[in-house]
Amino acid sequence: MATAQAVATNTPMTREEKKVIFASSLGTVFEWYDFYLYGSLAVFIGKHFFSALDPASQMIFSLLAFAAGFIVRPFGALVFGRLGDMIGRKYTFLVTILIMGLSTFIVGLLPGYASIGVAAPVILIGLRLLQGLALGGEYGGAATYVAEHAPAGRRGAYTAWIQTTATLGLFLSLLVILGVRTATGEEAFAEWGWRIPFIVSIALLAISVWIRLAMNESPAFQKMKSEGKTSKAPLSESFGQWKNLKIVILALVGVVAGQAVVWYTGQFYALFFLTQQLKVDGTTANLLVAASLLIGTPFFVVFGTLSDKIGRKPIIMVGLLLAILTYFPLFKALTQAANPDLAKAQANASVVVTADPKECSFQFNPTGTAKFTTTCDIAKQKLSSSSVSYDNEATPGQPATVKVGETVIPVTVTPEDIAAAKVAAEAKLAGLKAAATPDAKAIKATEDQLKALNDEKKAKDAVFTAKLKAALKAAGYPEKADPAKINKPVIIAILTVLVIYVTMVYGPIAAMLVEMFPTRIRYTSMSLPYHIGNGWFGGLLPTTAFAIVAQTGNMYNGLWYPIIVAGVTLVIGLLFVKETKDTDIYGND
Known part of the structure; x- marks a missing residue:
């Protein structure tokens, strides 16, 4: 051999x-x-x-x-x-x-x-x-x-x-x-x-x-x-006989599930994180990801070839371990490189939602049908829609507030707050109309603001939103990433590292899955764990990670999903999955 x-x-x-x-x-x-x-x-x-x-x-x-x-x-x-x-x-x-x-x-x-x-x-x-x-x-x-x-x-x-x-x-x-x-x-x-x-x-x-x-x-x-x-009945042979079914299960939880979440984190979630959390414009983010893919893709062949010499399992397991250990520091470095103003604001003026836990609902709302009415839910919904990362502090029996640095903003809006907002809007409108060259767009926006302030329900929302926006702006939170401050070489370097993790776990996996199963049922047996792992564990990663972020408020917490899944695969893979590189794939038993 x-x-x-x-x-x-x-x-x-x-x-x-x-x-x-x-x-x-x-x-x-x-x-x-x-x-x-x-x-x-x-x-x-x-x-x-x-x-x-x-x-x-x-x-x-x-x-x-x-x-x-x-x-x-x-x-x-x-x-x-x-x-x-x-x-x-x-x-x-x-x-x-x-x-x-x-x-x-x-x-x-x-x-x-x-x-x-x-x-x-x-x-x-x-x-x-x-x-x-x-x-x-x-x-x-x-x-x-x-x-x-x-x-x-x-x-x-x-x-x-x-x-x-x-x-x-x-x-x-x-x-x-x-x-x-x-x-x-x-x-x-x-x-x-x-x-x-x-x-x-x-x-x-x-x-x-x-x-x-x-x-x-x-x-x-x-x-x-x-x-x-x-095989006359490859489905029953693959999944109806324990000797084959246990290998299918091991392939899924001991190899593919971890590979899938590392793959989707490196090539999909990273793009989502750039655009949704760090507010980099879509074209720039796509080009940065494309550049990292161009640099990193040859490593699929590098690690596939290396697996012929040292084995499939060591490379995949090391890739999982590196991802587990470095995802948090890498994504925090990505924030610093892509939106340094946001990183600075988070460091100097953290945002905290203080609220009664009984008033706080589950924040993930993919269908848009849930109505958030409590002060806790309103505060979290506003921060989430603005992609602002925040921490939670329990204050039983108290209405919610949002603390931006040292500035505390009550979610509850009083009639006096609304009256003051009307006076400020009317004064702003008068100034805009009296200008030598009136700004039609600004005038229209201010008129719309006044209309909202005359509706009690809309007025409360408008006043809280304006106060929150002003506090975030004063604390340095940007509405979007400043193109002039985006460190593109560093971002490409970080994204390339994430892609290299992908190549480590994905490069050798086709050979390993083929080698795990006999020829007569190979196509059936290897395809199912691969597509459950990549279709469900990986394909649903962005949705699951977004749900975690929406509920906890911390934009990095979505990383716990790939880290935990990769950790489970690492443990099971190390303990129970055998090396396959010297397997005779022409066997049928």
Whole structure:
């Protein structure tokens, strides 16, 4: 075995092996490109397909439709994994790319709510479900296909190329969107230009199908089929027999779950953190993330190749450990580099909500239907909507206050506060109208403010909001990141470190999952834990982290979710998961 591996390691890749890797990887890049388009363009999709709702609900429902694709991925793994183990790898993941590509193309042509009514969002969600099902079958097919073509001692290096595809697909989607947006202009892009990235994917689909049709079936499956050893019931073999089911469970909780949360933290949550918490504009944030992906992506192959020499498990476990130990300091450094004014304000004038715990409700409100009426809820909702991080202090029996540094702002507004606000607004309006060059926009805003102050309910909200905004401004809290103060090289360096963690946990994982299961049920067995881990543990990370931040008030507390999940995987992986790099993957037992 050692001699064979040494020979394989020193043998150049053959033309056929290059073709296998290129075809599998290229097709998967295109599939991820299709999948990510929806997430990147969710705001435009919400406006066109959920236009009967208010803007906030449009975004929420478009993101829920996006999440539907993640939720059904494990079911796609079952459907296509079973087919892959019964009829072959090649034809199964040829079907997956056809489903994925055609669904994406149709999204680009689908009429909106204004044209066909409720049928538009219904069809859209159906297409998202098809995309999720197809992606559930794609990864297992590509990983199995490449691994079964790879020579002994090179599986980590060969399958690592597939691991680059999700990052490259995301990178490609960002570039296409940016190019189309620049070419059409913002107004045209919002109206119809957003459809172009979906429509042009038909060309990518054609290339992928053409390449995959020219590929041969994997040698491991051909050997098994010629010996009459293919599984007649891969689902029951994989999950109905304890000897295989326990490996599926170990693969999920001892390898994939931790990998998934590190992957989504490094490539998705970091972007969300930049835009939502640090208030960096979307274009700048996307370009910074894209730069880090460009620098970090080659490390997928580096760590995949290294895993052929020292093992898959050590690299994955070290990646998890580094993430656990450094996420908090890295994200705090990201704050300092991206929005130093915010970091300074947080250090010099922390925000504290003092309130009776009985008045405080659960703050996560994804549907926008909850009505916050208590002083505690109003205070937290205002701070959350302004992306201000705060601490909580219990004061039983007392109405809520917000303390910004040394300034205390009562949430309860008195009639005297409203009267004073009216006087100030009237004086401001008179001054604006008397100016040599009146500012029409400022005049209109002040007139709207006066109207609000004449409505008792709106007046209370307006006065508290104005006081809070003034206190935050006085304490140095910025409304958005100052472009002139953004330290782009440092941000790219931090984001690259996060991407390198991703490459450590993700680079060797395809080879490891392939090696954990016998050939006859490999496609089915490895696909399910992979897609439960990445579709549920990883795909739901942004939502879960946001819920934690909304409830606790601290913008860093969302990191506890990936840290805890990665910690569980680290412990279980170290104790119970075996090294796999020297496994004979042609075995069927």
